[in-house]
Amino acid sequence: MSDPLIIVGSGMAGLGLARQIRARDTRRAITLITADSGDDYSKPLLSTGFAKGTPPERLAMRSPLDVADALQAVVRTHTRVDAIDSHARTLAIGAERLPYSELVLATGAAPSAPFTVADEVCDRVFTINDLDDYRRFHAALSRHGSAARVAIVGAGLVGCEFADDLLAGGHRVALVAPEPTPLARLLPPPLGQVLGKALGDTGADLRLGRSLEQLHRDDAAVTLTLDDGEALSADLVLIATGLSPRTALADTAGLTLSDAGIQTDRYLATSRPGIHALGDCACVAGLNAMYVQPLQASAKALAATLTGTPTAVAYGAWPVLVKTPSCPVVALPPRQSPTRWRIEGKGDDLSALAEDENGHLLGFALTGACVRRKVELARVAPPLLP
Numbered sequence: 001m002s003d004p005l006i007i008v009g010s011g012m013a014g015l016g017l018a019r020q021i022r023a024r025d026t027r028r029a030i031t032l033i034t035a036d037s038g039d040d041y042s043k044p045l046l047s048t049g050f051a052k053g054t055p056p057e058r059l060a061m062r063s064p065l066d067v068a069d070a071l072q073a074v075v076r077t078h079t080r081v082d083a084i085d086s087h088a089r090t091l092a093i094g095a096e097r098l099p100y101s102e103l104v105l106a107t108g109a110a111p112s113a114p115f116t117v118a119d120e121v122c123d124r125v126f127t128i129n130d131l132d133d134y135r136r137f138h139a140a141l142s143r144h145g146s147a148a149r150v151a152i153v154g155a156g157l158v159g160c161e162f163a164d165d166l167l168a169g170g171h172r173v174a175l176v177a178p179e180p181t182p183l184a185r186l187l188p189p190p191l192g193q194v195l196g197k198a199l200g201d202t203g204a205d206l207r208l209g210r211s212l213e214q215l216h217r218d219d220a221a222v223t224l225t226l227d228d229g230e231a232l233s234a235d236l237v238l239i240a241t242g243l244s245p246r247t248a249l250a251d252t253a254g255l256t257l258s259d260a261g262i263q264t265d266r267y268l269a270t271s272r273p274g275i276h277a278l279g280d281c282a283c284v285a286g287l288n289a290m291y292v293q294p295l296q297a298s299a300k301a302l303a304a305t306l307t308g309t310p311t312a313v314a315y316g317a318w319p320v321l322v323k324t325p326s327c328p329v330v331a332l333p334p335r336q337s338p339t340r341w342r343i344e345g346k347g348d349d350l351s352a353l354a355e356d357e358n359g360h361l362l363g364f365a366l367t368g369a370c371v372r373r374k375v376e377l378a379r380v381a382p383p384l385l386p
Helices: 012-024 041-050 062-069 120-126 131-143 157-168 189-202 248-252 290-306 368-380
Strands: 005-008 029-033 061-062 073-077 082-087 090-093 096-099 102-105 109-111 149-153 172-177 204-210 212-218 221-226 233-234 236-239 242-245 262-263 273-278 281-282 319-323 329-332 340-346 347-355 361-367
Touching: 005 012, 012 029, 012 062, 012 290, 029 062, 041 131, 061 131, 062 073, 082 248, 102 290, 120 212, 120 236, 131 236, 149 157, 149 221, 149 233, 157 172, 157 189, 157 319, 172 233, 189 204, 189 347, 189 361, 204 329, 221 236, 262 273, 273 290, 273 347, 281 290, 329 368, 340 368, 347 368, 361 368
Parallel strands: 005 029, 005 102, 029 073, 102 273, 149 172, 149 236, 172 204, 262 281
Antiparallel strands: 082 090, 090 096, 109 242, 212 221, 221 233, 319 329, 329 361, 340 347, 347 361
C-alpha cells in the first residue's frame, strides 16, 4: 500500500478536507493526526453553548471512532507531531517516523495572550479555542454556580460573543479591553458604541479603554488590576485577546512563514513540494481569513487538487455574522484602508459603508435591523480573493 495522505489537525479545516476528498475518492488512504480528542463538532457553536446550557458532550456530533468509520480513515488522537522531514517525506512522532505521500497542515491558530499567567491563578484562567477547552471551562463554570463572575479580557470577536453568551446564561460578565469600543477591527466607532451599549444594557460591566496590569489570587477569587489602578474581582478569567497561526511545526520543515501564517499559493501549496496548508494556519496569496466560508472554500479547492484536478481557491465577498443576539452585527472588513466610512441609519440600526476615494464600496458593517442589507451589499462588494 502506498503512503497515506496525512492531515495534521482535526478541526473544521482538517475534517472538512477529509470529507471532501472522500467524496471524490473512496479509496485514497487518509490519516488524520490531532493533538486533541478528535471529536467532530462545530467550532462556531462553542460561543453559543452557555446561553443554552449545552454540556460538552452535546456539542460533539461524532466520536473519533465514528469519524474514522465514516471516512474510512485512520484517526490518531492526542498525538503531537514533533517535526517534519520534507526531504524524506516523514513525520517525527517521538521515536516513530511516519511516511506520507502528501501532507496537509491544518493546525489552526492558538490563543495569544499579551501576558504570562502565574501558577497561582492558572486554574482560574482559561481560553476557549476547541472542544477540549470548552470542556475545561464548562466544568469550572459549573463549580461556581448559576451566576459566576467571569472577567473577559479582550473585546474582539471571541470576547464579545462569549460575553453575550455568558450573560444570556445568567452569569455576571466584566469585559476588559484597551480599545474604546468593542469589535474595533470590524466596526467603526459609531457601530462599536451600539454594540457596547447593547452589551451594557444586557448586564456587562464594560471596562473599555483599560488594560490588564496584573492577575493575582485573592482567597477564592482572582483579582484583576487594571492600568488605572482599579481592581476587579472574578471567579474565572477568560482570555480572548486574539489568535496567532500555529506555525511551529511548519517551521521544522523549512516552510516559508510570516506573522500571518504559512505562506501558500492559490492552490494551498507551501514552499516545499508535497506539503499544503489549510485554514487558520495558512496565509493564502497574502491573505489569512480566519472565517468559516474561506475555510470551506479552501477545503473544497484543495480536495479537488489532491484528487487530480488542480483548482485555485477563490474567496467571495462573505460577510462575518457576529453571534451577539443582544445586538445583531454583520461585517465585511475591507482589505484596504478606506478613504471614509459613510454612516447611514439611526439609533441602533446603522449601516457603515467603507469607500475609496471614488466612492466605490470596499466593505461594510451593519447593526440592528440593518443586518438585513448584508446580501444586497455583498453583491456589490469586491471579493476577498478574486
